[in-house]
Amino acid sequence: MSLQFISDSTGETTGVFIPIEEWNELKGKFKGIEQAEIAVPGWHVDVLNKRLADYKNDPTHVMDFDAAMDEIEKGL
Structure with a gap:
């Protein structure tokens, strides 16, 4: 998986970018991933x-x- 990590001006990682093709593949494998709440x-x-x-x-x-x-x- 080719993730890109997003950092703020201090270098702290603040997010992750998943290419749309890979996101669509994940959605196919894990039904309901978009609505999933992680508790x-x-x-x-x-x-x-x-x-x-x-x-x-x-x-x-x-x-x-x-x-x-x-x-x-x-x-x-």
């Missing part, structure tokens, strides 16, 4: 909020992405 379960929101609060309280207690992936791969 995040409340407990997911709670976990995320806790993790964000933990990070804000101690931003030094985080793991580098590559190190985290290495740890995950060790367990496979």
Whole structure:
């Protein structure tokens, strides 16, 4: 899929552009995708909020992405 990411003036990604041909293909595969509402379960929101609060309280207690992936791969 050839997605294009849209960024604001600070470089933060603010959106995604999907070419119309690929969007039409997705609509064919996933009926009702245009009307789909994505609801995040409340407990997911709670976990995320806790993790964000933990990070804000101690931003030094985080793991580098590559190190985290290495740890995950060790367990496979």
